[in-house]
Amino acid sequence: MASPRRFPAEATGLANRVFAFIDRGRSRLGHARSLGSGQRERRPPPLQARHGRTEKLRARHRVARRFIVGGVTVPASAPDVIRRLAASLPAGRVLADAAPLAAYESDGLTAFQAKPLAIAMPETQAEAIAIVRFCHAEQLPFVARGSGTSLSGGSLPFAGGIVIALNRLNKILRVDPAQRLAVVEPGVINLAVTAAAQPHGLHYAPDPSSQSICTIGGNVAFNAGGAHCLKYGMTSNHVLGLKAVLATGEVVEFGGASREQIGPDWTGLFVGNEGLFGIALEITLQLLPRAEMFHTVLAGYRTLEEAGEAVSAVIASGLLPGAIEIMDALALEAATAAVHADYPPGCEAVLIVELEGPREVVAADRARLDHILAASRPVEVRPARDAAERLAIWKGRKSAFSAVGRLSPDFIVQDGVVPRRRLGEALRKIAAWSRESGVRCANVFHAGDGNLHPLILYDGREPGALERAEKLAGKILRLCIEMGGSITGEHGVGMEKRDYLPEMFNAEEMACLKRLRAAFDPHGIANPGKMFPVEGAPALAQHGLHPLEKAGVISRE
Amino acid sequence: MSLPLTPTSPQELADAVRSAPRVIVVGAGTKPRLARVADDFVRIATTRLRGIVEYEPSEFTFTALAGTPLREIAAALASQGQYLPFDPMLAEAGATLGGTVAAGLSGPGRFRFGGLRDFILGVRFVDGEGRLLRLGGKVVKNAAGFDVPKFFVGGLGRFGALAELTFKVFPRPAALRTLRLDAADDAAQLKILTAAAGARWECDALDTALDEPAVLARIGGPAAALDALCAEILARFPGAILADGEASSHWRRATEFLWAHDGGSLAKFAITPAQVPEFSAWARRRPGGRGWISAGGNVGYVAAESGAALADAPWPGVMLRGTGPLWIGPQRAPAIIAAVKHALDPHGRFPSLND
Ligand SMILES: Cc1cc2nc3c(=O)[nH]c(=O)nc-3n(C[C@H](O)[C@H](O)[C@H](O)COP(=O)(O)OP(=O)(O)OC[C@H]3O[C@@H](n4cnc5c(N)ncnc54)[C@H](O)[C@@H]3O)c2cc1C
Numbered sequence: 001m002a003s004p005r006r007f008p009a010e011a012t013g014l015a016n017r018v019f020a021f022i023d024r025g026r027s028r029l030g031h032a033r034s035l036g037s038g039q040r041e042r043r044p045p046p047l048q049a050r051h052g053r054t055e056k057l058r059a060r061h062r063v064a065r066r067f068i069v070g071g072v073t074v075p076a077s078a079p080d081v082i083r084r085l086a087a088s089l090p091a092g093r094v095l096a097d098a099a100p101l102a103a104y105e106s107d108g109l110t111a112f113q114a115k116p117l118a119i120a121m122p123e124t125q126a127e128a129i130a131i132v133r134f135c136h137a138e139q140l141p142f143v144a145r146g147s148g149t150s151l152s153g154g155s156l157p158f159a160g161g162i163v164i165a166l167n168r169l170n171k172i173l174r175v176d177p178a179q180r181l182a183v184v185e186p187g188v189i190n191l192a193v194t195a196a197a198q199p200h201g202l203h204y205a206p207d208p209s210s211q212s213i214c215t216i217g218g219n220v221a222f223n224a225g226g227a228h229c230l231k232y233g234m235t236s237n238h239v240l241g242l243k244a245v246l247a248t249g250e251v252v253e254f255g256g257a258s259r260e261q262i263g264p265d266w267t268g269l270f271v272g273n274e275g276l277f278g279i280a281l282e283i284t285l286q287l288l289p290r291a292e293m294f295h296t297v298l299a300g301y302r303t304l305e306e307a308g309e310a311v312s313a314v315i316a317s318g319l320l321p322g323a324i325e326i327m328d329a330l331a332l333e334a335a336t337a338a339v340h341a342d343y344p345p346g347c348e349a350v351l352i353v354e355l356e357g358p359r360e361v362v363a364a365d366r367a368r369l370d371h372i373l374a375a376s377r378p379v380e381v382r383p384a385r386d387a388a389e390r391l392a393i394w395k396g397r398k399s400a401f402s403a404v405g406r407l408s409p410d411f412i413v414q415d416g417v418v419p420r421r422r423l424g425e426a427l428r429k430i431a432a433w434s435r436e437s438g439v440r441c442a443n444v445f446h447a448g449d450g451n452l453h454p455l456i457l458y459d460g461r462e463p464g465a466l467e468r469a470e471k472l473a474g475k476i477l478r479l480c481i482e483m484g485g486s487i488t489g490e491h492g493v494g495m496e497k498r499d500y501l502p503e504m505f506n507a508e509e510m511a512c513l514k515r516l517r518a519a520f521d522p523h524g525i526a527n528p529g530k531m532f533p534v535e536g537a538p539a540l541a542q543h544g545l546h547p548l549e550k551a552g553v554i555s556r557e
Numbered sequence: 558m559s560l561p562l563t564p565t566s567p568q569e570l571a572d573a574v575r576s577a578p579r580v581i582v583v584g585a586g587t588k589p590r591l592a593r594v595a596d597d598f599v600r601i602a603t604t605r606l607r608g609i610v611e612y613e614p615s616e617f618t619f620t621a622l623a624g625t626p627l628r629e630i631a632a633a634l635a636s637q638g639q640y641l642p643f644d645p646m647l648a649e650a651g652a653t654l655g656g657t658v659a660a661g662l663s664g665p666g667r668f669r670f671g672g673l674r675d676f677i678l679g680v681r682f683v684d685g686e687g688r689l690l691r692l693g694g695k696v697v698k699n700a701a702g703f704d705v706p707k708f709f710v711g712g713l714g715r716f717g718a719l720a721e722l723t724f725k726v727f728p729r730p731a732a733l734r735t736l737r738l739d740a741a742d743d744a745a746q747l748k749i750l751t752a753a754a755g756a757r758w759e760c761d762a763l764d765t766a767l768d769e770p771a772v773l774a775r776i777g778g779p780a781a782a783l784d785a786l787c788a789e790i791l792a793r794f795p796g797a798i799l800a801d802g803e804a805s806s807h808w809r810r811a812t813e814f815l816w817a818h819d820g821g822s823l824a825k826f827a828i829t830p831a832q833v834p835e836f837s838a839w840a841r842r843r844p845g846g847r848g849w850i851s852a853g854g855n856v857g858y859v860a861a862e863s864g865a866a867l868a869d870a871p872w873p874g875v876m877l878r879g880t881g882p883l884w885i886g887p888q889r890a891p892a893i894i895a896a897v898k899h900a901l902d903p904h905g906r907f908p909s910l911n912d
Contacts, residue, residue, distance in 0.1 A: 318638050
């Protein structure tokens with residue numbers, strides 16, 4: 001994971017920092033309990049144990065890095081299948097020593113770990129295809145992996161399978177400013193696409209908070225979102241076409257450079273497959289002209305309900321803001337402490353609305369927005385007067401979750417969706433359940449599209465605390481389903497919510513999804529154990545801050 | 558051919574699908590080539606499977622039965638100041654929502670915010686075994702399960718019978734302006750298409766008719782802002798702002814294919830803006846060839862007296878009306894097409910993509 005040569009020039013400095021943090025994060029090993037299907041849940045160890053182990057683990061990681069950089073190494077003790085895989089590829093593509101394997105045991109942020117047989121690191125598309133064809137012929141399970149920032153355990157390895165790490169397939173193959181598109185390999189970092197587009201006055205719209213580190217391949221697999229989904233949609237709405245190697249070894253090209261498609265939308269079907277169909281090798285992304293102007297307002301309200309009513313008023317007015325976000329009292333308190341964000345005093349909720357577009361349009365819309373907000377009985381309205389103030393508003397917002405995470409040793413993050421008009425009702429229920437169970441819960445959410453992000457705080461060292469938190473999380477997921485929403489708006493089902501998918505879809509619908517999966521992957525070797533419940537395995541949840549968040553490098557939305 | 562079956566509910570649609578070994582679903586018949594199959598297919602018409610099931614303006618979503626005419630939907634949305642921004646095609650001709658999804662026809666407005674695929678959220682459909690299934694969601698954001706609703710866009714009903722669809726909608730801009738920008742030749746058109754697409758103005762639509770030396774641009778927003786933006790556009794590219802009546806008759810030409818031959822063949826192609834000059838030249842060389850370029854140069858339509866004249870195009874296309882092959886251009890037959898067909902319709906109850 002350490003070689004800087006793997007990253008595009010634009011992202012090199014950042015990626016180095018980021019990967020150093022990820023490596024550090026991976027070394028926080030804890031107690032494990034068996035989950036069946038080859039994966040284990042990792043429990044946070046007692047604080048003392050964590051500290052006591054640090055040095056030993058650092059040393060272990062130095063070893064891991066050396067092995068990876070040196071491009072060794074498949075020991076003679078490795079399983080036969082791994083030695084044959086390695087022999088079929090140029091040297092250094094397959095790593096099966098204990099030390100590098102440890103570096104991939106989990107997806108860096110979750111409570112789960114599983115040890116793969118080997119890590120395969122293709123350097124060309126042809127190598128990636130050869131690896132998948134090998135897996136298909138040998139029925140060897142594989143998990144594709146970008147940066148491992150999945151919040152739902154999506155890139156957790158499969159014990160007895162291999163990880164296919166795509167970070168070396170990181171070329172931006174083409175940027176075409178006239179047709180406003182970019183063709184990239186899957187290991188390209190999200191922000192690197194916007195960096196490449198910027199000189200042409202363009203940008204890549206999907207902006208997950210992890211954008212400085214997550215890959216386009218991971219975004220495509222998870223249909224990643226961000227703060228601007230109401231107006232611009234998710235990743236899927238920006239992928240024009242892709243080349244992929246399916247789990248059968250078949251290489252397909254869906255869509256292309258046109259913004260329109262002929263025939264069924266295969267590209268649309270592939271995006272969001274959570275790594276269960278195959279590996280995206282080349283992705284054509286649409287770029288958009290960067291908005292000429294932004295107008296960002298922060299409004300404080302005495303109650304969450306009042307903030308929610310203001311959202312309804314904005315929506316009813318016919319304005320189409322780029323972002324509508326809400327933070328609750330606990331989130332405000334945390335952001336204040338963490339990044340010295342400054343909010344109107346005495347507020348239980350803060351609303352952020354951002355308008356964008358040509359300056360004349362923003363000027364006219366702004367007048368209407370001012371009027372609507374003034375009528376919504378805010379404690380105070382603070383429009384950003386310049387770019388610095390706008391950034392400060394977003395910094396507080398984007399840091400909020402990480403900040404809340406600092407209030408507590410462990411947490412569970414959810415991303416269910418409810419119909420927007422029922423946001424207030426959902427939040428009231430969550431607050432009541434939180435009070436009843438004594439489990440603290442902060443809320444930061446994409447109010448514009450009803451996408452909740454409740455953050456459930458607990459202390460894993462306290463007996464029964466995890467179970468109480470999981471119970472609350474489950475209640476919230478079910479609430480989203482009952483209200484006609486969804487268990488996930490943008491983080492995917494993965495490991496974490498696989499047991500809840502059958503509550504959204506009936507048995508016949510689940511069977512249909514499974515048949516589709518089998519069409520792409522008849523052996524079930526691509527990312528097994530994700531999205532669909534595994535019989536006999538207990539329910540799962542994930543906990544704690546991503547190590548990058550702890551380090552303040554990224555934050556989540 | 559016997560009279561088509563006319564189910565009135567999703568459940569009846571499922572019954573109809575199960576009632577015969579080979580069935581094809583048809584809407585209002587505005588794209589007849591898409592449903593021209595062998596005589597042994599029993600036809601199921603969605604004419605009575607109509608109505609808006611749910612419309613929540615505050616959610617930006619509606620759900621309607623597949624046979625609901627686009628006109629009816631547009632009227633309901635307009636009454637709440639909302640719209641489907643992609644200008645659904647053939648609304649006046651009576652096209653249904655389901656037929657539009659199956660055909661994958663988005664209008665000029667797909668340029669700015671995307672087309673059907675970008676606004677579809679959920680689908681209730683009958684698979685080849687007659688099961689009524691619901692996939693996707695009813696809220697504007699959802700990442701649970703595979704995105705099957707998108708897959709049905711452009712699928713011509715070959716993988717399932719659409720019963721009910723959920724869409725996201727947007728607030729309609731307070732005002733619209735259409736500009737006719739002079740473009741002497743294909744090269745000039747391409748220059749305008751490219752420049753306008755990348756400019757700060759954020760045009761909603763950029764179309765051009767093959768028989769007119771001009772680009773049609775539409776821009777939406779608060780009226781006060783539009784005057785200034787239009788003035789700037791016209792300072793860069795000579796032309797004129799069209800009066801409302803004239804503007805809507807121009808856009809009707811596009812959305813209702815009024816520029817095409819009555820009774821001739823009509824095909825849609827996916828192209829790129831850079832291909833526009835070549836595409837236009839090719840279209841003009843067809844016997845009786847006429848054409849329309851839409852969505853900023855990403856969609857091209859060609860009409861000719863006979864479909865045979867369109868069959869050798871180098872771009873991927875689909876024949877909507879008249880004679881000639883269903884699919885045009887480079888054909889690929891990856892194994893995955895057959896595998897997914899088998900997953901959704903194992904006994905081939907619906908036509909295959911090549912029927
Ligand atoms: C702090 C933080 C903030 C976040 N904020 C957001 C947010 O705002 N919005 C949001 O949507 N998500 C967010 N996420 C979640 C996560 O960043 C996204 O899901 C992201 O898309 C994952 O990218 P990755 O490169 O890390 O993929 P990984 O985690 O490595 O992989 C994710 C999934 O994609 C598969 N995969 C990876 N590459 C490929 C490929 N080439 N082909 C096929 N499958 C592949 C993997 O098998 C796995 O199932 C956040 C995460 C963190 C830690």
